[in-house]
Amino acid sequence: MPARTPAPEGRFHLPTTPKTARWGTLPHPGTSPVLMVGDRATVTVDTVSHEGILEDQGRDPVRFFGAYGVAERDVLTDARDIASSALERDPDADGPHVVTGPIAVTGAAPGDLLKVETLSLYRRADYGIVSSRHGRGALPDSFPAPDTAESAATRRLPSGAVSTFCEVQVDGKGRPLGVIPYGTTGRAARFPLRPFMGVMGVTPADEQPLSTVPPGRHGGNLDVKVLDTGTALYLPVQVEGAGFYTGDPHYAQGNGEVALTALEAPLRATFRLTVLKGAAARRAVGLIDTPFGESETHWVAIGLHEDLNEAMRAAVRAALTFLTSRVGMDAASAYAYLSAAADLEISQVVDQVQGVHCLIRKSDIGELPSEIPLQKGEFMSDTTASAVCAGTEGTP
Template sequence: MCQGDDPNCAHFAAHRRRFLGDLAPERRAFLKSGFVASGGAAALMAGGLTLPGAALAQASARRGAQATAHYHLPATAETVHWGYFSRSLKPQVEIASGDYVTIETLTHHANDDAERMVTGDPGAESVFLWTKERKGVARRGAGPEDAKFGPGGGLGVHICTGPVAIRGAEPGDVLEVRILDVAPRPCANPAFKGRTFGSNAAANWGYHYKDMITGDRPREVVTIYEVDATGARDWAQAVYSFRWPGVTDPAGIDHPTIDYPGLPVDHAKTKRNFDVLKGFRVPIRPHFGTMGLAPKEAEMVNSIPPSYTGGNIDNWRIGKGATLYYPVAVPGALFSVGDPHASQGDSELCGTAIECSLTGTFQFILHKKADLPGTALETLDFPMIETADDWVLSGFSYPNYLADLGPDAQNAIFSKSSIDLAMRDAFRKMRQFLMHGHGLTEDEAISLMSIAVDFGITQVVDGNWGVHAIVKKSIFPARPAS
């Protein structure tokens, strides 16, 4: 029976409304977010034009004709992996194509203000636990076990929940991930009931860091933002800011800069500026900065640079109502999600967004390799975003830096990226998309790209820089019924 997952069902729209209505109230928040207001959710409700096309959608539906299930994956010290992707991680849950999973995600910046983002929250407290005796999550990053700061060494920073294994997924398949809902994780501290908080760190890896013109230079400044956890307000406001004070971690190691994830800030040593961005309202764009599959090229992969299986793309369009398409590289696909953001601009210029814990509800559709020939997904070898109105292609300085840069790729990528390379990759991907997916000649594709495709800077802070190409669905002729 259709549970809101079969666009071919005569009662699809009603079933979808019932499914969304059954979600708990806290998972139905952010209804006034900037993304949802643009019609992202409407695409799912209407079951309109989608990238796979009717024939592929029907083939995938037939393969997963069994009743769907809905799972819940909390964020705890046992269910997250911090700072890396790995093809060898044990799945936290195994699902079938068509199933739904509600996944909790935590920001790795929560300890910038533990009182507002950790205290009273059992899941967050278990993850951020750090005493002289132990860490709740010991490995943070893809570095060696004996790294200076502990296992992983901070070579990768994002707290990722998962992985989710998709039964039957094999290399060469394509995984479709629909983001059905995004909700803030309410503050568990009674002193801040009804609110959610996030951190924006203007950090040493930011594009601005060596190009400042006032005050002590360089400097790192953290701004704490407040979000209405009920979803009644669609904007965030700054609460206070502070200069990074330098931190001595529980192991006795000094951190004069933000050089390791999850450092506990002692606010007895900070000077808080509560007179910051007064009267400014930042539109909410809740989304997941890091979301994707495990790559095959290395056993353990730094979570910072994005690549062909997704990861840290940092595109604010990866929010409610969006659909992502990923090439599957390893058996089970191994999907993980983290780096939740309340809002971010294109470029993520200072190094971070409003890093704010969120919960997402996702549906997973597996498209088998045998069904792809003749479809727009046949040659997909990069993460692709679909929204209600647009197709968004992700270009990177190096499309698959793990393969492109050789044995030292995870270090080399941080010194080799450029906007020019990312723009070239975005151009080539859009050309392929228009020619292969829509039957245009190369000359037609090039003309269309110049007059109707928007190229934008996704981010300049993640090692493998990104440029996205956006083309509106409305410019294409209607597809004949198939």
């Protein structure tokens, strides 16, 4: 059953072209926006997956996917355009991701939060790729294995990378499934799809363009699978206009993303971009000053670090900051609650900077206080606390 991508749902529609995209690096303060929108604008972005267009895959998506039986007409035109373009990318230094943007949001300034709501995600193709390459992933000493057996689904490329083709099928109940065949008896692993955008971020303040691979305070390549349709990501704005960008679309990912990539495939994504200032920002996340997520059922505190243990600690600290500065819990009670009830999950272990996210059930907390319970304590600086008490900090 082919993907039927509906018409763009946003007020603005942003295709991915050589003029609206970057390949392998993030925008920087000198990057001109490809689109300017007002606060609370909705934008539909047609995102492009890097799998099938990279140099180690021949930079020819028609030929690459044709080897798996994909007809030329089913290879996206924008993927072909990016692959054949003159977009600059250093394969040795830059990331693999195609990022679309930046989008400037009127009124956004450093010190604000950009609230990115993912309103809808639709498949643009009926297939995707999972790749293992460069001795990276959770088992870099073992994969990709030099003796990998090729099959109709798995190919070993001249570079040594191994790419596994994954078809999308729909079961009897109309649910789309990813299908990875294995063996010679026609068996296959079938798993539910859960599309999400791996890269969502604001423009970093760094003057030199950063690689798309490591996530950071700017967001970027977070690869947090729970940030799917109906969720929000809060990002601390670092440059005027925020400079939102997105890319690295996924149809599915297991926590950890152990092989190096998820099921990489193109999505039509619609976002609402809202600027939160002062008290409005504090009402959303308290004193959190790092990427923070929210779904209908959970708050999502995110920890990032090159060391996975430190990423876990960062997620705990972020969760404590939220619970103390927004919910109003004392630190000891919050720490006990996290140990008794919160779930810390490994987001990914493959992006140089590793990620852990902490899931806090909203039903455990109930209604948040109408007044923001900001008080002096170990998770608030005296400067910030004094300013808040005096009513001079962050006036909207």
